[in-house]
Amino acid sequence: MSELKEELKAKIIEQLNLEDVAVADIADDDALFGDGLGLDSIDALELIVMLDKDYGIRLSDPKEGRKIFESVQVMADYIQEHRTK
Amino acid sequence: MKKVYINSIASISPQKTFDNTIFLDEIIDYNDTVIFVQDPDYKQYIPPAAARRMAKGIKMGVVASKIAMDEAGIETVDAIITGTGMGCMIDSEKFVSAIIDNNEQYLTPTSFIQSTHNTVAGQIALGMECKAYNFTYVHSAISFEAALLDAKMQLENAEATHILVGGVEELGEHTTKVHRVINHIKPEAVTISEVLNSKTKGAVFSEGTNFFVISNQRRESCYAELVAIETFNTLQKDRVSEAIEAFLKENNLKADDIDVVVFGNNGDVDFDGFYNQLSKGIFSKTQQVFYKHLVGENNTVSAFGVWLASKILKTQSIAEIVKINKINPSKIKTVLCYNQYRGQNHSLVLLKKC
Numbered sequence: 001m002s003e004l005k006e007e008l009k010a011k012i013i014e015q016l017n018l019e020d021v022a023v024a025d026i027a028d029d030d031a032l033f034g035d036g037l038g039l040d041s042i043d044a045l046e047l048i049v050m051l052d053k054d055y056g057i058r059l060s061d062p063k064e065g066r067k068i069f070e071s072v073q074v075m076a077d078y079i080q081e082h083r084t085k
Numbered sequence: 086m087k088k089v090y091i092n093s094i095a096s097i098s099p100q101k102t103f104d105n106t107i108f109l110d111e112i113i114d115y116n117d118t119v120i121f122v123q124d125p126d127y128k129q130y131i132p133p134a135a136a137r138r139m140a141k142g143i144k145m146g147v148v149a150s151k152i153a154m155d156e157a158g159i160e161t162v163d164a165i166i167t168g169t170g171m172g173c174m175i176d177s178e179k180f181v182s183a184i185i186d187n188n189e190q191y192l193t194p195t196s197f198i199q200s201t202h203n204t205v206a207g208q209i210a211l212g213m214e215c216k217a218y219n220f221t222y223v224h225s226a227i228s229f230e231a232a233l234l235d236a237k238m239q240l241e242n243a244e245a246t247h248i249l250v251g252g253v254e255e256l257g258e259h260t261t262k263v264h265r266v267i268n269h270i271k272p273e274a275v276t277i278s279e280v281l282n283s284k285t286k287g288a289v290f291s292e293g294t295n296f297f298v299i300s301n302q303r304r305e306s307c308y309a310e311l312v313a314i315e316t317f318n319t320l321q322k323d324r325v326s327e328a329i330e331a332f333l334k335e336n337n338l339k340a341d342d343i344d345v346v347v348f349g350n351n352g353d354v355d356f357d358g359f360y361n362q363l364s365k366g367i368f369s370k371t372q373q374v375f376y377k378h379l380v381g382e383n384n385t386v387s388a389f390g391v392w393l394a395s396k397i398l399k400t401q402s403i404a405e406i407v408k409i410n411k412i413n414p415s416k417i418k419t420v421l422c423y424n425q426y427r428g429q430n431h432s433l434v435l436l437k438k439c
Contacts, residue, residue: 015193017137038134045194053191 005076012072015050016043028073036071044069056084086241087301089311090439093156095149095251096392097122098293098380103149105156108396109404112379116276119261119290120381125152131212138195139208140175141292142255146205147212149296150249154213156306157298163245164218165206166236167253168228170384172202174257182259205253218245226426227316228252229295229385230434234314240301251296252385264290269427275352280378281409283352291381295388297395308395309420309436312336317431322359325431326367329423332433340367344414345397347390349424351377356428363423364409373409387424391434394420398438 009023012032016039030036033044044065051057051068057079059065068078096102100113103125113123122145127136130148139147146167154160179196198204203221210219218239222231229252236248264270271287280289299311313336320328333339346368348360364373376393380386397403401417418438425431 019137020133042138042194042198049191049193053187 001076001080004079005072008072008075008079011050011054012037012047015046026072029071032069032071039069051079055079057082087243088303089237089240090300090303091297091308091311091395091436092247092300092304093153093298093306094308094392094395095152095156095296096293096389097125097145097149098295098389099123099291100379102392103152105152108400108402109379109406112277112406114277115289116274117289118265118271118274119256121256121291122293135212138199140173140199140255142169142173142175142253142294143199143205143208145255145292145294146251146253146296147208149251149253149294150209151212153249153251153296153298157247157300157304158306159247159298161213161215162217162247162249162298164220164236164239164248165210165215166218166220166222166232166248166250167203167206168222168224168230168232168251168385168388169202169205169253170223170225170228171254171257171260172223173200173204174255174260176200176204178257178259209249224430226384226387226424226430227318227432229388230314230316230432233299233311233391233434234316236299237311237314240299243301246302247298247300249296249298251294252388253294254292254383254385256290256292261290271352277378277406280352281350281375284354286353286355288351288353288377288382291383291386293380293383293386293389295385295392297391303439307439309398310439311434312437313433313435315433319429320425320431322362322428325359326363328431329363329421329433330367332435333421336435338419341370343368343371343419343421344417345372345374345394345403345420347394347420347422348373348375348409349377349387349390349426350375351382353427356425359425359428360423370412372403372412372414374403374407375409376407379406382426384426387422387432390422390424391436394422394434394436398436
């Protein structure tokens with residue numbers, strides 16, 4: 001599980017081009033949107049594609065993303081439970 | 086009709102031109118076939134949250150526009166008009182590669198959104214919250230001149246007071262490879278001193294951006310009066326002198342009245358003849374300068390020629406490194422820029438001291 005969380009942090013930084021952020025800067029329960037990392041709706045779309053491509057999870061309702069992308073911890077829990085690859 | 090003035094300039098090029106207080110004081114030599122810009126500190130101008138989605142061309146354009154706006158001393162403009170031959174190549178390549186690599190699945194939005202030709206003008210407008218006329222011209226080597234002509238006409242007719250005009254090109258890895266395959270890029274590396282006398286085909290490719298605030302009000306920062314622009318999609322080599330003389334005549338000038346002529350020689354043995362015939366012909370007694378040995382070739386690099394002409398008119402000085410001959414006029418009142426790329430898309434821009 002902790003390996004998955006580190007992997008997710010690295011992917012978020014790379015995928016969303018967070019130039020000044022390091023893996024160590026993101027705490028497991030930091031908010032990804034709003035006051036936390038400050039991600040926005042375009043980032044949410046990028047993360048939805050990442051879930052599909054890397055973990056085989058297809059979100060039928062993009063609104064689900066709001067809960068799933070709350071933090072790295074919540075994302076990792078969701079991926080652990082639903083991943084198909 | 087109102088007169089049109091270039092009130093500020095900004096250039097990000099393979100030379101250190103982003104600082105307007107200096108004028109080619111220090112020259113960076115290259116020995117390559119593709120050259121990249123000397124980067125300003127982008128973070129000084131663009132917040133990290135906005136910069137993370139910007140490819141190189143967008144960053145260059147946004148920063149150059151801010152430098153030009155600062156120098157003109159204005160907060161907003163009545164129009165933002167850009168020219169680009171190739172547009173946002175880096176994101177275009179990224180998006181198309183993703184389509185191919187992922188078998189048309191898993192397409193992410195960012196590179197698609199940022200890949201359109203008008204992204205630079207759009208991002209500049211977003212940054213300055215400018216909801217005015219926003220337009221991008223895409224027409225190979227006369228893209229910038231098309232933008233400049235649009236701006237000039239709006240200003241002459243008092244439809245606008247201040248307009249931000251610029252040209253921007255970035256280098257995409259795949260596109261550069263394609264240009265190499267079709268011999269548009271030189272087969273051998275050349276230094277800046279070798280470009281003019283190169284005996285091979287192709288040019289040294291480059292990236293860069295040049296922005297200008299042009300207005301129908303002359304400000305203290307004024308560089309030049311923008312007198313006339315003309316473009317030609319096709320023009321036979323043996324008709325160039327005639328076309329230039331006709332253009333000058335329309336502006337009540339003769340070739341002898343031009344104090345400095347700015348040529349777009351890029352060292353391509355197949356096409357530099359367009360300039361060389363003028364060097365030896367109608368402009369043989371005129372001070373001739375060139376610039377592509379310093380900043381390379383790209384679709385809107387002719388905007389650097391306008392930048393150079395503007396600097397020459399304002400400072401009344403010509404750096405030795407750009408001189409083709411040594412006429413050394415005592416006063417520089419009128420400058421003509423002539424450019425073409427591969428024998429097509431010719432442009433003439435006439436500037437006067439303001």
